[in-house]
Amino acid sequence: MFTWLAMAKWSPYIVGAGIGVLVWVSFLLSDRPLGASTAYAKTAGMVELAVSRKKAAAMPYYRMFTPTVDWQWMIVVGIAVGAFLSAWLSGTFSVFVVPPLFAGIFSSDPPLRIVVALIGGILMGIGARWAGGCTSGHGISGTLQLSVASWVAVVCFFVGGILVAGLIFGFPFLPGG
Amino acid sequence: MSLDTIRSNARLQIVLGLLIGIAFGFLLQKGGVTEYSVIIGQLLLTDFTVVKVMLSAILVGMIGIHVMKARGLVRLHCKAGSVGATVVGGLIFGAGFAVLGYCPGTAAGAFGSGALDAAVGIAGIVIGAGLFARLFPYLERVILNRGIFPAETVPEMLGVRPAWVVIVVSILIVGVLAMLAGAGF
Numbered sequence A: 001m002f003t004w005l006a007m008a009k010w011s012p013y014i015v016g017a018g019i020g021v022l023v024w025v026s027f028l029l030s031d032r033p034l035g036a037s038t039a040y041a042k043t044a045g046m047v048e049l050a051v052s053r054k055k056a057a058a059m060p061y062y063r064m065f066t067p068t069v070d071w072q073w074m075i076v077v078g079i080a081v082g083a084f085l086s087a088w089l090s091g092t093f094s095v096f097v098v099p100p101l102f103a104g105i106f107s108s109d110p111p112l113r114i115v116v117a118l119i120g121g122i123l124m125g126i127g128a129r130w131a132g133g134c135t136s137g138h139g140i141s142g143t144l145q146l147s148v149a150s151w152v153a154v155v156c157f158f159v160g161g162i163l164v165a166g167l168i169f170g171f172p173f174l175p176g177g
Numbered sequence B: 001m002s003l004d005t006i007r008s009n010a011r012l013q014i015v016l017g018l019l020i021g022i023a024f025g026f027l028l029q030k031g032g033v034t035e036y037s038v039i040i041g042q043l044l045l046t047d048f049t050v051v052k053v054m055l056s057a058i059l060v061g062m063i064g065i066h067v068m069k070a071r072g073l074v075r076l077h078c079k080a081g082s083v084g085a086t087v088v089g090g091l092i093f094g095a096g097f098a099v100l101g102y103c104p105g106t107a108a109g110a111f112g113s114g115a116l117d118a119a120v121g122i123a124g125i126v127i128g129a130g131l132f133a134r135l136f137p138y139l140e141r142v143i144l145n146r147g148i149f150p151a152e153t154v155p156e157m158l159g160v161r162p163a164w165v166v167i168v169v170s171i172l173i174v175g176v177l178a179m180l181a182g183a184g185f
Helices: A012-030 A037-051 A053-058 A071-089 A100-105 A110-131 A137-145 A148-169 B003-008 B010-031 B036-043 B049-070 B083-100 B104-112 B116-144 B154-158 B162-182
Strands: none
Touching: A012 A137, A012 B003, A012 B010, A012 B049, A037 A053, A037 A071, A037 A110, A037 B104, A037 B116, A071 B010, A071 B104, A100 A110, A100 B036, A110 A148, A110 B083, A110 B104, A110 B116, A137 A148, A137 B049, A148 B036, A148 B083, A148 B154, B003 B010, B010 B104, B036 B049, B036 B083, B049 B162, B083 B116, B104 B116, B154 B162
8 A cells, every 4th residue: 555655656547537536526525526726716815805805895706706715725725735745655755946847948047937937827817717617627527527618618728738838849749840 | 414414514525625635636646747847748749648637537527427416416517608708718728728837736736746836826826816806897798708608518519318428428538548548658
């Protein structure tokens, strides 16, 4: 058992099947789809509340997604804890600012990666709430319910992602790309 | 304890959220999808780990959820979508996906495994979600309800029993996974 938990990588099929089972558990015990991006909207609402209680309470979006610590919010906290446990048990936990791939192509100086990550995060936060979900909420929980919106969303995630990644890194599947 | 008492117990739900999240983060990290290079590799179509994880999750999740639904144990939670919301938002998300190199779930996982750039990404996602919330009344009036999709689910749209769609999608997923493996990915 322990050697298995200490392995650095598991088969992607096993990992995927495990996530599928987690979605069963979410539906059965919590009557909710497994998703991550709602928690970020709730956090933004908590910040707005801290700045101005009156103004935040009047914003229609936070009536739909109440800024409270609940199941949705704990999911994202749990993800960080679970990933830490996994990395720590396998001895792969390491603290860094610039991922090696980014450092190799652009710069190993933290400021560039920090600016890029912030811009990417802002785009992603806007896009996730605009589309009504992310790679978990639409990409896994929605598609497996055969939701039309989720299948359209996941295709758009990858179309947008493949295009922009190609513009940034070059298209490796094109000749001379 | 019946399912209803579990589902309506707010404190228990907070603990369940944490436990399900821990298991989710553990799996994402073990799958390698919390790594920047794996996500960028997927978007450059040189590494298919993300697609393998997602399709396996959809296959197992879809069969289980539909069996439980047929037995009356769970209900579906589909969101209505539209061209203005789903397509436009999805493309913006995709751009962010490529620039950040993590998604909202895997960013939390990457942070947990030591990637501090993911913490910056998390702050960015919160800022982006906050900007969207500010713009929401305007966007709702102007674009979000443009081109609403004709149905919430694929079986409804096609007018067939969900079981048939589950069978066809399962065969397609197994086929795609076999093709990827056959092509050496």
